[in-house]
Amino acid sequence: MPQLTKILIANRGEIACRIQHTAQALGYRTVAVYSDADAQALHVQMADEAINIGPAPVNQSYLNIEAILDAAKKTGADAIHPGYGFLSENPDFAKACLNAGLTFIGPSPEAIELMGSKRLSKLAMLNAGVPCIAGYQGDQQDHATLQQEADRIGYPLMIKASAGGGGRGMRLVHDSSQLLDQLRTARSEAMNAFGSDELILEQALIDPRHVEIQLFGDSHGNLIYLGERDCSIQRRHQKIIEEAPCPIMTPELRQAMGEAALKAGRAVNYVGAGTVEFLLDRNGRFYFLEMNTRLQVEHPVTEMITGLDLVAWQLQIASGQPLPLQQADVSLSGHAMEVRLYAEDPAQGFVPQTGEVLRWEPAPGVRTDHGLLEGGKISPFYDAMQAKIIAHGATREEARRKLLRAVQDTVLLGVTTNQQLLADLLQHRDFIDGDFSTGFIAEHFSEISPRSPSNEQLSLAAALFYQHSADQHPQGLAGWRNNASAPWTYRLEVNGEIHHVSAEPLPLTTDGRHATVVLDGIRRRIPYNLNGDKLWLPGISVLNRTQQVANRQADAGSGVVKAPMDGAIVDVRVSAGDSVTKGQLLLVLEAMKMEHPLKAGMDGVVAAVQVVSGDQVRNRQVLLEIE
Known part of the structure; x- marks a missing residue:
């Protein structure tokens, strides 16, 4: 019977914290691993010991088997809990733990390997008499075979990464004309996420x-x-x-x-x-x-x-x-x-x-x-x-x-x-x-639009900007009373739209974290964060554009394609001089383990491409321009 004393948690975030709560309550010592990006994270602070396992990208840290095993050896851990995601369903990791004399807190490598493959697990379930959806789970993975099998199964159908989970490498295909493009995208996403581009096809059940x-x-x-x-x-x-x-x-x-x-x-x-x-x-x-x-x-x-x-x-x-x-x-x-x-x-x-x-x-x-x-x-x-x-x-x-x-x-x-x-x-x-x-x-909820700010939110935002503008009102709250006249009109931007709001005198007190305000005779306590010209309220962020000239150019209908978030460019589909049409796929950005297609917002000609595949980009960085 293995004797567990110190458990290394090969994960991060909420699940690493969750495992530590129970492990520590049961008397076990815990070891956290962390990437450069997570050096100050909560799971690191909770652990009895913590050790850096590499740079932020997952393949250099949380997917680095050798680094994790080395961390266990250095800290004297005798067991590894993989949590979920990352290496939790990697049979090679489970085998490596066992070969290193560590207890892997999970099933056998053989069970992980079989059930981690949607293709092989479905074959095993059919043999075990478990009801399964009609589909193709063969080992012939060329596009011609998959096209033939898809036509046999019928549409709509699901493409699934055999090694996948969490929606990555999964695509719903409604007709044959979409299949090849969706196969390519699913393969790419599956390879990036799981290191395998093996796919299965299944009949799509409608609204199960x-x-x-x-x-x-x-x-x-x-x-x-x-x-x-x-x-x-x-x-x-x-x-x-x-x-x-x-x-x-x-x-x-x-x-x-x-x-x-x-x-x-x-x-x-x-x-x-x-x-x-x-x-x-x-x-x-x-x-x-x-x-x-x-x-x-x-x-x-x-x-x-x-x-x-x-x-x-x-x-x-x-x-x-x-x-x-x-x-x-x-x-x-x-x-x-x-x-x-x-x-x-x-x-x-x-x-x-x-x-x-x-x-x-x-x-x-x-x-x-x-x-x-x-x-x-x-x-x-x-x-x-x-x-x-x-x-x-x-x-x-x-x-x-x-x-x-x-x-x-x-x-x-x-x-x-x-x-x-x-x-x-x-x-x-x-x-x-x-x-x-x-x-x-x-x-x-197929059409989810940005929620427009309420009049109460805009009034509160203006009041908070006014109260915190010590440089404009050196006497602080002097004159801030119910019968005072409105001291300022603000131009506030929410979701790209400008709202003109008068900073009406509101009964308002703040402690730097919460504002206590009376609106329409009702007293409320509302959390907020204000830093310079940016204010966060529950559900919205507000920019104070009062001192700025309005920028009337909207990205969405223009030829400027910007990164919607921090991430990595994994595919560039066009070059300078190419003619493109509105809705055409231009680039593919990978972030948070998902691929995000970036498409043209207008017809035109590509004037400049400012990135290449493999580039790390920042949120709102200009990637491409169309004339």
Whole structure:
């Protein structure tokens, strides 16, 4: 039986912090690894020891197996927990840990290798009698074969990276004319993300639910499931809201899905935490999607309804202990819901965002798993998810209501997030009724426009700019009273639009972090951050353009193509002198593990290309110009 004393966590961010909470509570020492970009990160500060493993790019740090093993050797760690993402489903990493005499807190390398391939795992599930979607999972990967198989399967169909996850290397194809372009993009994204460009094709189910079963196995041959999670609310094939149990689950369906998941686990002699994911159609038929051989991002909702600590279970099983419960002992209580707080702009196609965390205040009364610190940087090198907010209630409605309040009360200023979208989703009538599928966001939120600031927000912004402009008003708040005349008219920019606002005398007090203001007779306390001419309020950022000449040239309809975020150019499709049409693909930018196509905003001729493939670029940097 392995004796664990010191655990190195081969990950970063919220999951590294989450694992440390349990490991330290159980008496284990913890070691954090970090890249140059994460030197001051929360997971580093929490750990007993921390060690630098390389530069910011993941292939030089968090995907660097030798650097991580060397860190374990230097610190005397005897076990490695991979978390999720990065190397968590890399069989070579698991083998390397075992060969180095380290306990890998996860399943066997053989199970990881088989289930990490969508192609091979689907073949194994078919042999095990697990229901699967019709498709192509062969080893002939040339485009001619894939084109032939796609025509056989029929459209719409899904292209999936065999080694993939998190929506990367995944494309929905509606007709044959789109296939080759989508195959090339999927291959490129898969190779960049996973080091493999192997693909599978599957018939696309229209508007299914995404329901997964939490498995746990031990080294003594025991295997159980801990209920299910509904993960249907997704954008770009990435989960955004998860809940347990599934709102439409019946005891009979739960047992059938659970037994199918057990078949999948037994087929690979599964040990540790794993999740078998299914697509569930409206007729109650379910189909194997994939198996994740690791802890899931959404594991907290299972913890909430079972009262169990799944990380503690992982550590016990890795120590050689048997499962603490048998299947008959598993009970579910109440309902839990989780949202993922992403640094992204939903109004710009969910483009990831970078910046400094100026204010961070998790909402009270709920669980928030995060790795954020005020003053920390959200960089372009890692996933856009910053935190998970989780609520539990006796009923689904109670959990939803608590979660909605928590989402609205969470404060993250300094970077654009999906916070308002999360609140809108939680308040949508169909979501409240539990009537949704994986197509929910595409159906109800296909056009997400930047939210216009309210008059109250603009009035507060003007008042805050006025109050903080000591150079313009050397006597500070002298004359700041209810019957004073308006002292200044401000030109405020929000989402590229200029608003002319008079700084009306408002009853206003501030402490530098929160403004207490009376608007329409109602007293409110509102978080903010003001630095020079830029103000952050919940949901919006405001630029003070009062002293500047308006720039009337908008990028969107002009010939200037700028980087929408920090990232790396991975493909340049045009050269100077080329004729292009509006909507034509010009460049591909990779950031936060996703590829982002940049297209022409007008017809014209390429006047200049200022980047080449491989260049690192900054947000708003000019990349290309069209005349």
